Amino acid sequence: MMMMRNSLLAAAVAALLALAPLGAPAQALSARDSAAALFEDYMRAGGASAAPDHLVRSVQRHLSEGLTELIGRLNEAGAAIDADILTSLREGATAAEVVGCDEGWRVALCEVELRSAGEAGISEWSDRLFLVRSDERGWVVGDVIYGGPRADDGIASLHSLLSDAIGDGAAEP
Secondary structure (H helix, E strand, C coil), X not given: CHHHHHHHXXXXXXXXXXXXXXXXXXXXXCHXXXXXXXXXXXXXXXXXXXXXXXXXXHHHHHECHHHHHHXXXXXXXXXXXXXXXXXXXXXXXXXXXXXXXXXXCCEEEEEEEEEEEECXXXXXXXXXXXXXXXXXXXXXXXXXXXXXXXXXCCCCEHHHHHHHHHHHCCCCC
């Protein structure tokens, strides 16, 4: 009887281990890879041409619980930001490259070079992603620190943009 239980347990463990390679756990990704995955999903969702709500839903798995909660509060308040919130250019980016990350044990800061080619011409700027390590989900975005046009307009980060919009009921990005 004991031998049969051990055999069943060994078979169950072997089956679970066989499934593991199908999808690497989020914790296995570096901060840089997690930041790159965010922008891969961003571009796949349509990037600069995507509707803001669609874009947020498409990248939500990369956002911290705090950012997700803040976006939920924005929706509950009936406020809207009719622009790309993940980059400091209102129109969004058409290309992104993570150029470096300073990674600590629980936090990381990644610099992202962004580019937008649109009717107004080509714009290039850098934003920074503040990532936090979640035990369950690996590296997730805790904030976007704007370094381009929004920073020039006095909007320092995604968190401040969302907080201002919730307080005012509307926001001019």
